[in-house]
Amino acid sequence: xxxxxxxxxxxxxxxxxxxxxxxxxxxxxxxxxxxxxxxxxxxxxxxxxxxxxxxxxxxxxxxxxxxxxxxxxxxxxxxxxxxxxxxxxxxxxxxxxxxxxxxxxxxxxxxxxxxxxxxxxxxxxxxxxxxxxxxxxxxxxxxxxxxxxxxxxxxxxxxxxxxxxxxxxxxxxxxxxxxxxxxxxxxxxxxxxxxxxxxxxxxxxxxxxxxxxxxxxxxxxxxxxxxxxxxxxxxxxxxxxxxxxxxxxxxxxxxxxxxxxxxxxxxxxxxxxxxxxxxxxxxxxxxxxxxxxxxxxxxxxxxxxxxxxxxxxxxxxxxxxx
Numbered sequence: 001x002x003x004x005x006x007x008x009x010x011x012x013x014x015x016x017x018x019x020x021x022x023x024x025x026x027x028x029x030x031x032x033x034x035x036x037x038x039x040x041x042x043x044x045x046x047x048x049x050x051x052x053x054x055x056x057x058x059x060x061x062x063x064x065x066x067x068x069x070x071x072x073x074x075x076x077x078x079x080x081x082x083x084x085x086x087x088x089x090x091x092x093x094x095x096x097x098x099x100x101x102x103x104x105x106x107x108x109x110x111x112x113x114x115x116x117x118x119x120x121x122x123x124x125x126x127x128x129x130x131x132x133x134x135x136x137x138x139x140x141x142x143x144x145x146x147x148x149x150x151x152x153x154x155x156x157x158x159x160x161x162x163x164x165x166x167x168x169x170x171x172x173x174x175x176x177x178x179x180x181x182x183x184x185x186x187x188x189x190x191x192x193x194x195x196x197x198x199x200x201x202x203x204x205x206x207x208x209x210x211x212x213x214x215x216x217x218x219x220x221x222x223x224x225x226x227x228x229x230x231x232x233x234x235x236x237x238x239x240x241x242x243x244x245x246x247x248x249x250x251x252x253x254x255x256x257x258x259x260x261x262x263x264x265x266x267x268x269x270x271x272x273x274x275x276x277x278x279x280x281x282x283x284x285x286x287x288x289x290x291x292x293x294x295x296x297x298x299x300x301x302x303x304x305x306x307x308x309x310x311x312x313x314x315x316x317x318x319x320x321x322x
Contacts, residue, residue, distance in 0.1 A: 002037045005292045107185045109212035113275040115268045122154045124187035125195035129160040136197040139247045189213045214275045
């Protein structure tokens with residue numbers, strides 16, 4: 001398996017270099033894999049299975065289940081949140097969704113990085129307002145009452161819909177019509193910051209679409225929500241967070257104000273990092289890399305369990321073990 005991991009990483013590194021993308025994190029991971037290949041292999045090879053408790057064993061890896069509750073299973077490990085569907089294991093929301101059909105026709109990942117000096121919007125959100133008793137609903141209501149009135153100098157595009165217009169029952173032609181009317185693609189592609197309140201799942205597809213477009217998401221959701229590959233990607237260097245507590249106590253207003261006052265140089269620094277990690281780990285063509293990295297993490301966790309069982313706690317944090 002380590003030979004396969006090295007092969008996948010080598011191929012990805014060469015492809016990224018040919019496109020002018022710095023594969024810094026991947027190079028470091030490849031060096032670690034080469035070191036492991038020289039060491040005696042310890043621990044069981046983890047199995048990749050859907051989130052099904054009936055299949056759990058000591059070397060099982062499980063993800064979040066369909067009700068967004070973390071599975072605390074001593075025999076398994078929650079190492080990677082994915083979609084809300086239990087069969088959708090260990091993968092983020094790619095800009096190209098399942099079945100090869102784009103959620104939004106015309107929304108593509110940024111292929112070549114360039115610093116920006118201006119955007120069409122400073123802040124945007126286009127989407128379903130949801131009920132007031134949901135986190136998204138309460139945030140959007142507070143945004144309209146507490147923030148927007150004092151943001152007259154900002155270029156905002158906030159479009160709230162009463163219905164979810166990506167429903168599979170709606171025709172693709174109707175999708176395109178509603179996208180154009182609501183300027184959804186423009187909002188993702190041409191906003192300094194995109195508000196990404198969580199949806200049915202722990203995160204939001206809008207979050208990953210914004211990363212693909214190389215703009216900066218502002219995530220509104222649980223303070224402990226995990227993002228993909230958080231043992232590799234420094235998400236604090238890429239995105240901003242607003243917690244449910246900050247929505248409820250009004251602290252989100254100060255956070256948004258500070259974020260929107262950031263100099264363009266800092267915004268571009270975040271964008272450069274987003275571009276690099278997206279194309280190394282999260283783009284559709286990096287899915288084999290993503291799966292290898294999850295496997296390596298699982299193998300590392302199993303090694304910790306075997307070597308230091310008295311230090312093992314849940315969740316596992318191998319980096320903390322000296």
